[in-house]
Amino acid sequence: MKTLAIMGGEPVVKTPLQFYKSVGDRERLEVQKVLDSGCLSGYVGAWGDAFDGGPAVKEFESNWRQVFKCNYAIAVNSATSGLYAAIGACGVGPGDEVIVPPYTMSATAMAPLVYGGIPVFCDIEADTFCLDPDLVRKEITPKTKAIIAVNLFGHAAKLRELRQIADEHGLYLIEDNAQGPFATENDVFAGTIGHIGIFSLNYHKHIHTGEGGMCVTQDEQLALKLRLIRNHGENAAIPAGLTDLTNMVGFNYRLTEMSAAVGIAQLAEAQTHLQGREETARKLSLTIKDFKGLTPPMVRENCRHVYYVWAMKFDKNEIGVSRDTFSKALFAEGFPNYVGYVKPLYMLPMFQKKIAFGAKGFPFNLSQREYYEGMCPVVERMHSEQLIWFPNCVYQPSHKLDDELCQAITKVYESRAVLRDLENKDSLSCAGSGNRN
C-alpha cells in the first residue's frame, strides 16, 4: 500500500484545485449592454414606473419566473436581504416565534430577530440534515408565525410535509434555498413549495452575481410586500394600495443593473455549472458506498440533490480513528475537507447572552425560550462527531480531479489501520485541516 501523505508519502491529488470561474463572454456581453446604456440602476424609491427597477432587473426576474415556474420573482441584493424581507412580508412581529434549524448559515436565524421575532431552534434529521417535521410539530405554539426550512447542502428538506404542517396551523413556510437552486422534490423546484423561497447569488453559491439574491412566491400579496420592503415601503405602501401597514418599514435591498445582467447570463448557463459538481458528488458517493463507517449524503426518492456541499457522515467506532485524524489524512492527500460545518447557532453569544437590540435584551425579553447546549442533539452530534464535508461548489470540476478525489478517499480509508497505529503513538502533527465556520 502506498504511504499516506500525512506520513510523508506522495499526495494523490497532483494538480492543485482551481477555484471555479463561471463568468465569461455571456456575462461580459450582458454587462456591456448595461454600461452602454449608462443606467446602472433603474430604481426610484417612490411608487411609479421606476419602483421595480430597470430593464436588466426586470428581465432577470422574468427569466427566473419562467425557469423556476413561479408567479413572482423579486430580485434583492443578497439572500440575507431576501430572508429579512420574507419575514417582514409574513407579518412577523415582536414576540412572534419562528421555527428554524440551528445548522445553517447564521442569516437564517437572524431574520426573525430583525422584526423582534424569536428564533425557535428545532433539530434536524440525521440523514437529510434538514428540519425534522415531527419535531417541528412539537415546537408549534400559539405564538408561532412561520417556519424557515433550509435546503441544506443542496438537498430539499421535507418540503411538502412542512408546507402541510404550515397550512394546518395557519403558518408561513419560508424556504431558505440559498444552497439549492434547481434542487427538486417530486419534480417541483425547491424554493417554490413554501409561501416564499429565497435564493442566494453570492460569489460562493451555484450561480452568482457577486452579491445578490432572489425571492420567489406564488402569492400576489406577499409579492407586493416583498417589493415594498425592498424599496422604501414607507413611501409607497399607501399608493400601492396596501391597507395593512404591518412591517412597511422599507429598506434598500435593490440589486444593481450590472449584477442583474450577470445574473441573466448565469441563469442561462446554470445547468452547465451544476452538471460537473453533481458528477463529482455522485462519484464520491459511489466510491464510499460500501466503506463501513462512512455514509454518503442521502438523496431522498424523487429528489434532485445539487450538492452545494458534499457531506459524508463519519463513524469513529467503525473506522477506529478520530474524525480529525481521518480529515487531516484526507487533507494531506490534497482533498480539501472540513469537519463539523457550523456550530449550532444557538451557541452564538447573541443567544447565550440574549442580547440583540439595545441593552435590555430585546426581543428575547418577550419570550421564555432558553438556548442551551444539548437542545438539538442531532445537530450537535453532526457538528462535533460525524460530519466531514467537501466544498464542492468552490472548485472547478474535472474528470481527472474526480478520479483523484475518489482515489484519495479510498487510500485513506484503506490505510485506516495505519492511521490507528499512528494515533496510538500519539504523534500526529497538525496537518492543516480544520473547522471552517
Ligand SMILES: *Cc1c(COP(=O)(O)O)cnc(C)c1O
Ligand atoms: C449563503 C447563505 C445565506 C446568505 O446568502 P447571502 O446571499 O450571502 O446573503 C443564507 N442562508 C444559507 C443557507 C446560505 O448558505
